[in-house]
Amino acid sequence: MSRKIVRIPRINDERDDFETLFSIWDQTNDYLEDVRFDFSACDFLRPNAIAFLGGLARLIESRMGNVEFDWDSLRDKRVMANIRQNGFAGFFGYPTSTWTGNSIPYREDKTRDVSGIMDYLEQHWLGRGWVRVSPRLRDAIAGHMWEIYNNAFEHSGSEIGVFSCGQHFPGTYGTEESLVLSVIDFGQGIPAKIRNFFRQYADEEQVVKLTGASCLRWAFQAGNSTKVGEPGGSGLDLLRDFVRLNQGKLEIYSNDGYAIVDKDGERYENRELAFEGTVVHITLRCNEKAYHFRDEAE
Numbered sequence: 001m002s003r004k005i006v007r008i009p010r011i012n013d014e015r016d017d018f019e020t021l022f023s024i025w026d027q028t029n030d031y032l033e034d035v036r037f038d039f040s041a042c043d044f045l046r047p048n049a050i051a052f053l054g055g056l057a058r059l060i061e062s063r064m065g066n067v068e069f070d071w072d073s074l075r076d077k078r079v080m081a082n083i084r085q086n087g088f089a090g091f092f093g094y095p096t097s098t099w100t101g102n103s104i105p106y107r108e109d110k111t112r113d114v115s116g117i118m119d120y121l122e123q124h125w126l127g128r129g130w131v132r133v134s135p136r137l138r139d140a141i142a143g144h145m146w147e148i149y150n151n152a153f154e155h156s157g158s159e160i161g162v163f164s165c166g167q168h169f170p171g172t173y174g175t176e177e178s179l180v181l182s183v184i185d186f187g188q189g190i191p192a193k194i195r196n197f198f199r200q201y202a203d204e205e206q207v208v209k210l211t212g213a214s215c216l217r218w219a220f221q222a223g224n225s226t227k228v229g230e231p232g233g234s235g236l237d238l239l240r241d242f243v244r245l246n247q248g249k250l251e252i253y254s255n256d257g258y259a260i261v262d263k264d265g266e267r268y269e270n271r272e273l274a275f276e277g278t279v280v281h282i283t284l285r286c287n288e289k290a291y292h293f294r295d296e297a298e
Helices: 015-027 047-062 077-085 114-125 135-155 190-198 212-219 237-246
Strands: 003-007 034-038 067-070 103-109 162-169 178-185 249-262 265-285
Touching (some): 015 047, 015 265, 047 067, 047 178, 114 135, 114 162, 135 162, 212 265
Parallel strands (some): 034 067
Antiparallel strands (some): 178 265
16 A cells, blocks of 8 residues: 655644645545655644644544654754654654653543543643633633533544643744644534534525534534533633633634634634534733632732
8 A cells, every 4th residue: 555645844823824734634534544744844833733633643543544754854853852842752653751841742632531631731731830820710711621622522523532732932033922722623523513413403405504604603602502401502701701811812623614712802704625623722822911810819
């Protein structure tokens, strides 16, 4: 069987970079396919790309394909240092030890490990002082972020689990100090789940008119749920409020839909290239502000 070579370019976390990742997924979205990832043109790799490539590798393996990460092709020492630090290289055949640094470790969760995921969010993501939050607010935000994982386990139908990675970027050469985290699953996707749900109540002609943007808008309204008789909503209210207050950014890519929450509000858009899965990408600004609930002492 021939091995498909997929060249990984420089990948940041702008809209075009996510489209690059979805294009890579589209190239390898088949069964019984052997893939080699070539990094000769890669001089930067954000955590969203790391989590995505890790999940994509597990997806290919689950479809009876083989994956090779050609580490010899990776010539950029900073990229190699980063993927060794966050543990990603060790997951995929590069013997190395991890260290703390600025990374939020690469993580694979095939099952619903509540305590492990909560520790990851409370300690590795929000517990290192990069964003100043009170312990009570930190735990509450982590709890709402857990809902993203829980929704993936409960609704996505993914057999390979959920993939996470993040990093603190100190801010150099005029860039702003920030903290990012990506959570990714390769399940059916939120719009696909919602369309399947509405097929119980509407004919196909009506269902196919549901756009990706309208499905995401419906999913994130309090009270809406595809589980009949159970309380609905994505549970993201506190997280959305905090992102706005922090002037950060919460982005969701799923199937043919895109949602963003930032200081300007919420926006929902349609995308051309559909991706079977969901990416949640959160960016927080690191500044001198201290965040806490109103009823907490200053």
